[in-house]
Amino acid sequence: MKKLWVWLTVIVAIIVVAVLGIVISQHQSNHKSMESSNFTKNQTPTLFLHGYGGSANSEKYMVKRAEQRGVTNNTITAIVSKEGAVKLKGKLKSGASNPIVKIELEDNKQGYLDKNAKWFKNVLVKLQKEYHIKHFNFVGHSMGNLTFAQYMMTYGKDNALPQLNKQVNIAGTFNGVLDMNEKVNEISVDDNGKPSRMNPPFQQLRALKDIYNGKNIEVLNIYGDLEDGTHSDGRVSNSSSKSLKYLLGDSPKNYKESLYKGKSAQHSQLHENKAVADELIDFLWEKQEH
Structure with missing residues (x-):
């Protein structure tokens, strides 16, 4: 019993x-x-690009969060070989809402921006050839932002390529990296984002203002402050990230800066930060009230 x-x-x-x-x-x-009913549903892909030494894993949390929130159920990976050849893992489904493309550069530790920009272009051309995409969004972390800036410098006026709708920059290295070409608290920016000293290739990147002009591109610029007195995320100074404002001026349709503070705002933690992921998701896909 x-x-x-x-x-x-x-x-x-x-x-x-x-x-x-x-x-x-x-x-x-x-x-x-x-x-998911709060988000737009269109076929425009969003391309995620990691920084120096990163991989598709650097983008994994943000993409997973987008899936959890019902933004998309179609994610593929574009692997770029050391020679620049692009291989797509997975397929963009016909009629899929808000598809995501995670980019992984096999040669992820070389600093030639022209080469990186060409590799990014190769991804877009591959997607254009196979899926006939006409527009795209971009999310970049760290050096991935500088790669994309160089892409826009070199190819941004080519109307035969897919056109940029929205971009999210996270921990952008637009005017230097700490302990490489900038010391802690060495450079400041004014209210317009103009830096007190311009490190290469910042002067050349000033052409971005003209390239962005009149294209209705929306920009979200995210950066982190450890609140330890360095005014940085431990790797990139806030002044370097905020200098994007000076590069773009009033050319974007709208430009927003977003500051995160504390340990979760550390350079590599920014792409693992729930609040950061949620903000970029809302920025890219939330339905706009008219």
């Missing part, structure tokens, strides 16, 4: 756990469905 009670208790416990699992799963599904 005692064994029977034990078995009954076990069976009841299993049933309770199963029911709770179904209820929780249903609640999460309903919540995801409700939240």
Whole structure:
């Protein structure tokens, strides 16, 4: 009789756990469905690019968060070989909403911006050839932002290529990197983002203002401050990231800066930060009220 009670208790416990699992799963599904209704649904792909020494794993958390929030269920990876050849892992589904392309550069530790820019262009050309894309969004971290700036410098006026809609810059190294060409608290920026000293290739990047002019591009610039007196994320100074404002001027349709503070705002933690991920998701895909 005692064994029977034990078995009954076990069976009841299993049933309770199963029911709770179904209820929780249903609640999460309903919540995801409700939240996804707040986002636009279009076929414009968003390309994520990592920084120096990074990989597609650098983009993993942000992309996963977009999936969790019901923004997209179509993510592929574009792997760029050391020779610049592009291989796509996965397929962009016909009619998929807000597809995401994670870019991984196999040669992720070379600093020639012209080469990186060409590799980024190769990804766009591959997507254009296979999926006939006409527009794209961009999310970059660290040096990935400088790569993209060089891409826009070199190819931004080529109307035969897919055109940029929105860009998100995270921890951008637009005017230097600490302990490389800048010391802690050495450079400041004024209210317009103009730096007190311009490190190469900042002067050349000033041409971006003309390239962005009249294209209705929206820009979100995210940076981090450890609040340890360095005015940096530990790797990139706030002044370097904020100098993007001076490069673009009033050319974008809109430009927004967003500062994150504390340990979770450390350079590599910014792309693992839930609040950062949620802000860029809302910026890229949230429905606009008219």
